[in-house]
Amino acid sequence: MLISTLSSLFFSCPKLLRHLRLKGKYTYQDSMSRSQMCEVVLENYSQNASGVLQTLRRSLIEPWVHPTTAAEALTTNTTSPSSTSTTSSPKSTPSTTTSTSSSTTSNANPNSTTISAPLLISGFNFGTGSSREQAATSLLAAGVPLVVAGSFGDIFKRNAINNGLICLECPSLVDYLTSTYSTQLEGGRRSAGAGNGVMICDSAKAHNANADNNMSSSGLKLDLEVDMAEGVMMLSEGKKETGVVFGIFFFLQLGRYAFDLGKNLDITVDDVTSWTHNVNAAHFCPQVTALYPQSSVNAETWTEFGELLETEKFKTLAIEKLSGLIQIPSESYDNMPPPGQDPRWETMGQVHDYLAVAFPLIHSTFSLAKVNTYGLLYEWTGSDASLKPYLLAAHQDVVPVNPDTLDTWIYPPYSGFYDAETGLIWGRGTSDDKASLTGIMLTLETLIGKGWTPKRTVVLAFGFDEESSGIHGAKTLGKALEEIYGRDGLAFIVDEGGGFKDVYGTIFATPGVAEKGHADIKVEVTSPGGHSSIPPAHTTIGYLASIISELEQNPFPVELARGTVPHDTLLCYAAHGHDISPRLKHAIFKSTHCDAALHRVEDLYVSKDHWYSSLVGTTQAVDMIYGGVKANALPESAYAIVNHRINTVSSVNETAAHDTQTIASLARSFNLTLKAFGEDIIPASAYSSSESKGHIELSQAFNHELEPAPRTPTSGKGSEPWDFLSGTIKATYAAHRNLGGVDGSNIIVSPGMSTGNTDTKYYWNLTRHIFRYNHKNGAYGGEIATGVHTVNENIPLDHYLEMIRFFSTLILNADEAKSFE
CATH class of the missing domain: 3.30.70.360 (Alpha-Beta Plaits)
Structure with a gap:
């Protein structure tokens, strides 16, 4: 049973509110009704307390009411998981803290119960001196089902257990709230707070926090998510859409006896039980907005390029260029001797001849050097020498076709056949990696044809034995590049690698930022x-x-480690995946600090996903x-x-x-x-x-062992190229689908990593910013597999065109970026 959306926080004074009981004159009146207790709860600390709680409850849609019988428990008023509950702070009560939240849980347990009610947060030794059970039942009568405190008095805690009031100890949360919002007097002493001391709150701090979040100064807006099963609380401030997570706080997970307290709420022991507020998960996986070319020239060029992509003439041209390259069987084999010693290398010469004919503008505009006979190194020198060049990489070679499999190919492997009915281009190398190579070349050929020239130097490097470890191609290209541009001489590198796909109901792009x-x-x-x-x-x-x-x-x-790409990818899944289970989501969040939760993520996800366990x-x-x-x-x-x-x-x-x-x-x-x-x-x-x-x-065996690659920065200082790439991905995705807008929320960009290696293993000295990504669409799979490294390799025409759009957006955006230097 998932209990969610306890939508208001009543933050009491951590210093003063320890003795929680009805005012002395009511203590021994056992005949008091629930409505009478509700009217005088906390009266000995503030005449306004009862009114505050009632005001909060009135602002809720169908607020929770404590059931008194089993029959009533079965019909306790609830709202559906998709309903919205909103509270507002009464202007006459500046000592009250409230939250605005929406119980949007499309992935919630279909049998879940969503309740809306105030939460009470207090200090240490809460309830000490309150020996009568009315101290607990009066809160329940006032509609408070849960109290969070630094610690509790023993007698009060037992009375709370007996009466079904949930008590959670979380001293770190109390310390944070006190230090953040309390008013400090001279000498560091805390003030008595507002009114009769119901709350210590610095109104200026609260006002500033509200102003930063575009909110009314009538009250501080807080969201608190309490996951009882995982033992974690997450506090955020601000509107649901723009709030910021300020803290993650841990408490001891509740045992079976504590879940049994929830029987009056119709909670079962085996259910995943949590009180859910909408926490802004951007804290765990921050996103940038879509990045489009801004200058008038680049913006106009980008728009025209996009329009050209939609024409039948360009589509035919794109098919023709890729098909022609596919028809060259440029296979590379393991342990081949250097070029000149094996005639099998000669197909690479055919690739060179083809590229020269297919892309004449590039060959008349770029300089070209051939490294170790077949490695291609192009440069288009930019007009501004102060801007670091960048490198686009691909490889000319393909995995050999096993002759024994020829009769299993739908179309011959080196036909480059385009099936207009299915929209698929067939042949070895369509997916790995000739579509990238052709996409880069066709993009640049088109830009040259439009008269566009770069400010920032564009470098291309095409290896010829990536499928056999790159020891003759990329290895020699890497040395040549370092001789020309120097160590850390490039702004960034983009090579083949990750793409985007649907994970947990959300589209995630995962550029590779590390390699095993x-x-x-x-x-x-x-x-x-x-x-x-x-x-x-x-x-x-x-x-x-x-x-x-x-x-x-x-x-x-197989041990998941914090700070690694696989763990960061899971954090993004948890932060933005629409359909991820609450149990896995909160285990992932908690794993940032808790070893037990880290092992739980291994059990819940990593060990059950063979591909991911291989990645980890x-x-x-x-x-x-x-x-x-x-x-x-x-x-x-x-x-x-x-x-x-x-x-x-x-x-x-x-x-x-x-x-x-x-x-x-x-x-x-x-x-x-x-x-x-x-x-x-x-x-x-x-x-x-x-x-x-x-x-x-x-x-x-072969003396080319390789250490794991350095990780590309994706956050903090030095992560500007990552932000640039993320914005480019978001712009490409939106433009290709005519989605419009600049927020980029329709695709999430997460750090990613593949299980294999690329030619970039020889380029580590050239830049810290290496991205293995060519915007390959894996989000909408069909009945036919892409056939990478096996029979029937193919690529959908639309996916190929979107890759071309990505390269055009990347090139134009890179020409304007000023943060790489």
Whole structure:
């Protein structure tokens, strides 16, 4: 049962309001009715207290009433989860704090009950000296179902439990409210507050807070969300749409007995129970507004470009340019020798010839250098040398097509066929990564044709072996770029990577701002050979099989860490996902400070999503294996290659150590010596000559291991390029759908990360601001998969056109940005 929207806060004086009871003359009048108690509650501290509570209740739509019987509990007045409750502060009572909130919970439990009522927040030792149960029942009679305090008197707490008044201890919240809004006298002493001391409140502070939030000075607007199941409170100030989260406060989660108190509210133990106020979650995942070109020239060019995108002539041109590039089978293979030593590289020369013909204006306007024969490095020099250049990257190569799969392709893999009926362009490289390359080139060719020239220098870098680790292409391009532009010489880099999709009913764009590390570890076993008719208990292949099994039975732990991209992405999902469950949402929020909540998020989400768990942890996959040359000969050696994608908070050395430790005990059990990465872990001296059965050696397979990438700043100082990219994404998304407006609320931009690596691993020295993002649309999937790295690769024409719109918006916006230098 989800109880939500307790919409008013009655903030009492933390210093003075300790003894909560009816005025002395009423204390022993057991015959007092609930309405009589309501009229005199808190009267001994303020003559206005009862009136304040009644005023708050009258301002609510169908305010909660404490039920007195089981039958009444079943019909207790409620509002639907989508109703709105609003309170206003009575001008005659400046000591009262209220909140305005709306109980919008489209994802709420359909069986939930939404109640509207004042909340009472007080100080420490609340209720001390109040031994009669009327101290609790009078609050219930006044329509207060929940009290938050720094601590409670024991007798009062027991009376509250017996009568169904919920009491929560949260000293950090009380301290915050007191320090923020209390009036300080000379020497740091607190004043007695307003009126008879119902509340200590600095009216100037309250007025300033209201003014900052565009509110009336009649009362301070507060929203408090209390999640009893997760033990977290979130306080925000301001209107629901523009408020700011000021604090997250934790309290001890309630046990089963406390949930049992809610029976009068028809709450069941197994339900997720929370009191929900609309907290502005921008605190956890801040957003910028959409960014459009502003200068008259750029704004006009951008508008004309957008109109051109909608024409059939341009669509035909875009299809033609991409289709022509797809028809070149520019495949790259693992462990190829350098260019000039393998004829398979020659297809890259065909790519160069095609680009020169397809984009003549670029080749007559840009300078072009070819790095290591096939790497392409273009530059369009801007008119303002004080502006840092930026780099747009893509790769020319594609994953090879397995000849055995040719008959499973709907259209031939290198046909570049456009199916007008489905709106799909077919062929290897349509999705990875020739649509990006063609989109960049066609955008710039079009801008040149319109007579547009840049102030900021535009650099293009197209590698030719990204699909085989980029050791000949991007690696040499990175060195050439650093020689030309220097360390940190670029404003930002945009390469292939993330796109946008629907998550929890919200469209999220997730530009990659980090990458995992990479290591291929070779596990080799050697032992004496011989004839297979006299075999040992285990051959090298048998030992290797046991080692592989041991590795797979002991995977790396999947542990979500604060400050990492996967955790930040989840914070954005929780902050802006419309359909995320309240339980997961609040566990994610609480995980920013609580280890138990962090583990709960692992259980609720990470461990249940195979892709996300692969993103979070270090992975291992045995991808290659070799052993034996003849059926009747014992193999002297056998080896396997284990591919690791390394957690961003781990390292190559830590990964190697894990594999070594996992294998060591097994090696001892088999009497095998072990050498790991040049170090003798189990030396030959550990066994007698007759005991030793063989040897295991661990090494880096290809000597191109990679540490996790530095993270691109996404908040605070130095995050201006991130804000620029976010605004560009929002503008592109809105413009492509004719949504209008500049708030950008129709798409949320979150830090993201892929499970693999791109050519940018060689560009770390060029800038701190690397974005793996090409605005690929994954939000509206069809029946046909995109086929990346497999059969039937394709891209919808509309998605390709939106990528072109993204690049045009990016280029024009970058030309105006002044915050990169």
